[in-house]
Amino acid sequence: MHSSDAAGSCDEERGEFWLSDPWKVGETKRNLSAYEPNQVFLNMGALRFANISYLTGADSDGDGRGVVVADVTGDLQPDLLVRQSGGGPLQVFRNGFPKTGRLEVSLRGTKSNALGIGARIEAQFGERTIVRQMFPANNFLATQASVIRFGVESAKTIDRLTVRWPSGSVQTFEGVPTGVHLRITEDKSTYDTLVVARTP
Ligand SMILES: [Ca+2]
Structure with a gap:
């Protein structure tokens, strides 16, 4: 991968930034997604989804990159594993919703x-x-x-x-x-x- 110049100016107040060398993201502690929080949607049926991010505790503004569904508690209720870009611990979100x-x-x-x-x-x-x-x-x-x-x-x-x-x-x-x-x-x-x- 080679270094490159920014395509335009960055609005730093909105969290935008440019790194000519993307491999230095971790080193500079910048946030690739400009602190956009993760979101969780509840399937309401009939193609309707409710944004329940604020209820889940999963609405971190970290650089969420990888997410997988796993049952870490052995009750068949699906839990979430979230990995952030640039480090930080693996996040485990235990499913605390009423069991179905x-x-x-x-x-x-x-x-x-x-x-x-x-x-x-x-x-x-x-x-x-x-x-x-x-x-x-x-x-x-x-x-x-x-x-x-x-x-x-x-x-x-x-x-x-x-x-x-x-x-x-x-x-x-x-x-x-x-x-x-x-x-x-x-x-x-x-x-x-x-x-x-x-x-x-
Ligand atoms: Ca579970």
Whole structure:
């Protein structure tokens, strides 16, 4: 990477700055995102999202760069790991929202790739269908575990769980319990239950 001149003037009052050598960001303690706080949105359904950043404690104005979803507390409620550019500790945000029904699914491919990357999973319960794709590398410089996470509200069972593998194989399971982590192996007629969620 080579040094370069600024394209225009910087408004320092708004936190703008220019470094001709971007490798010196950490050394100069500057903030690449001009202190824009991280934001968290709550899915309200029907394509509506509420900005709940101020409620989460995750609205740090640090240089957030990598974020992954992980369940660090073992209760199937997803937590967040955030890494800042330029140093600072890894930030862990424990999910303190009211617990909801959850289902985790991981895959083991036999004809497809080992982790089922690219597989499409559909969970049908009641009047709802949730579709997820196994694609763990979902943001800049961060990769999360190869796990599909469904929020299923109060549903105790998934009426129909369908896995469409990259190989073309399709598997369907009916009456799948929630509150667990399932491991589904390609073309195997039964699934394995790995974790049962801890009760609060
Ligand atoms: Ca958790």
